[in-house]
Amino acid sequence: MLRELVSNEIFTILLVISLLLIASARIAYPKRFNDFAFILVNYKYSNAYIKNQKFISGFESILFANLVVQLTVLFVIFYNVKESINLTTLEIYYTIGFGITLFLLIKTLVQRLISSVLNIDFIVSDYLFLKINFKNFVGLLLIPINFILIFSLDPHLNHLYIIGSILFFVHIIGLSYFFKTHLFAIKNNLFYFILYLCTLEISPYVVLYKLITTT
Incomplete structure (x- = not known):
């Protein structure tokens, strides 16, 4: 069981790092x-804030760092369930x-490039x-979720499906707001937008899923 391992010290350090990141975001941008x-x-x-968005935002960068930390924790937890690795x-x-980090950054940069094309x-x-x-x-939500997985539960794949469903629901809420406010523009560019979504939103995750499940 994950909570019985001495290696929980590493997870604890990563959770503390996330809390420090959230605290710094709260203090710097109250x-x-x-x-x-x-x-x-x-x-x-x-x-x-949508109309004053910047290519690189200090606030978003801090929260992105937390997202990477928490996704790393989540991936390690369930990779250990699948492969029983040395934590x-x-x-x-x-x-x-x-x-x-590389996947998310490259994906975002390619998305901006293709949208210009x-x-x-x-x-x-x-x-x-x-979306960002x-x-x-989601990175904020993962802090208590990962805490529970590490210190209260014996993780198994069913938990991953439940967590995935919760995170997917959060993204649906974000997409619903986007489609509501940009419906007219999307209708006028429907073909290109669907092509964009299929190429840069759906296919990368299909490929990533295949790589994870076959390794």
């Missing part, structure tokens, strides 16, 4: 963080964390803003 905390239940955050080896954490960057920029911030919110 108003924005307070608005962000309610992103699921109202549109105040999106309405206030005291730091290399596995570095490898998974680096892979997650297809001439739908005026839609995709808002889409990416919402809802992903960062």
